[in-house]
Amino acid sequence: MTLRMPVASLDGFGPRASMSFFMYNQDGTQAIARPFFDGQPPQPDNNASPGEVSANVLRMHMLDRQDVGTNAPSENFIYQFDEYRYLVRDEWRQVLAHDAGGRVTGGSLEALTDAFAEGREIKVAIAGLCAELSEDPEHAVRHELMVHCGPGYYETESKRFAVGAQPTVRVAPASPMRYASRAWDFGWLLPRTDGTVFSWLCDPFTLQFHKSEGRYPIRWFVL
Secondary structure (H helix, E strand, O other): OOOOOOEOOOOOEOOOOEOOEEEEOOOOOEEEEOOEOOOOOOOOOOOOOOOOOOOOOOOEEEEEEEOOOOOOOEEEEEEOOOOOOOOOOOOOEEEEEEOOOOOEEEEOHHHHHHHHHOOOOEEEEEEOOOHHHOOOHHHOOOOEEEEEEEEEEEEOOOOEEEEEEOOEEEEOOOOOOOOOOOOEEEEEEEEEOOOEEEEEEEEOOOOEEEEEEEEOOEEEEEO
16 A cells, blocks of 8 residues: 555544555555654654554554664554455556567557557556565566556657656565565656666655666556
8 A cells, every 4th residue: 555644543644744555465464664754763662563553452463573663664464354355446458568678578559558548547567676675686586566657658759658656665575575674665666668667766764765767577557
């Protein structure tokens, strides 16, 4: 969940300015990472939680915690919901796939740009984008990062199309996924149909941003 600012039940926002990067796995494990934005000094309380909910709440089973007292705490846990379901829209349709060099392996650029011109929503699946967060990037779990996108940009002469992704959380690839110390970050992406992905990512501990770019296989979907 990449767009969540913490709320206190239905009574307004939580006490500290932050994001709440919740993560839900199909095996029932859950996790949260919370970069704080309010500039408060580190909290020395070893019982501090990145969530507003105490770890001893009924139904909450803590698995592990990382970086408590820093600007970017995270934790993995199981909360025993009465019911645990995924609600999924299955109308997304892949219209283009290409390798890291931009060579088309499925669909077409025209199908993507036509859908964009019709005002369709766009989602991308970028292969390998999180590998560098692994302890051994060369042997990282094969993965795709899928993210919903917003504004699109099309150069009619160069035939290049790019989209600005919604805020994105990168996590070291694993199954199931978990937060670990120094193994996640967040920021913004600008993927392009020649395989280039521009990244503007934030170190959650320092809140310092840095820019980078790389080449990746990408699949493009429209709704």
